[in-house]
Amino acid sequence: MEAAKTQLVTAEGTNAFNVHCPSCKSLILKKGVAQKVDHQTAVELPLIPTQSPTKHSLAPTYNWSVSDMMAFENIGFTKPVPGSNSSSTRYLSCADCDVGPVGYHPTPAEGAGKVYLVAADRVRYRVV
Ligand SMILES: [Zn+2]
Numbered sequence: 001m002e003a004a005k006t007q008l009v010t011a012e013g014t015n016a017f018n019v020h021c022p023s024c025k026s027l028i029l030k031k032g033v034a035q036k037v038d039h040q041t042a043v044e045l046p047l048i049p050t051q052s053p054t055k056h057s058l059a060p061t062y063n064w065s066v067s068d069m070m071a072f073e074n075i076g077f078t079k080p081v082p083g084s085n086s087s088s089t090r091y092l093s094c095a096d097c098d099v100g101p102v103g104y105h106p107t108p109a110e111g112a113g114k115v116y117l118v119a120a121d122r123v124r125y126r127v128v
Contacts, residue, residue: 008125009036015064017125023050023099027073028123034064034071037117045091045101045119063117065101072116077105084125092118 008017013036019029039062066072074095081090088107093100103118 019125020126021094022122022124024097026094026096029076034066036062037065038062062120064120067113067117
């Protein structure tokens, strides 16, 4: 699995393949548009009911990060996460079948840009 994960990342640190919903065929991100970032925050993602707790953690190893919502091909947002530190942290879900969370959108820190994070181990990849 580790070798496979490495190959998901290009030399430039972007996603090497199109990123799809784990449940349906919805295209979330086209290849090359997101940057790999290590999972830094304490935000926990509830498990997707259809995914195995032994394979999927609350805190993914790394995320695909984009700074512009327009970078997504398809994405859905939940209502603000209850009980989160910030009232406006939102989970990301599939725009077509609603499965999720596949990532999250933390509230930007003061003066920092927006960031949208997709958990790399919760999505599927299309090898073209
Ligand atoms: Zn879907």
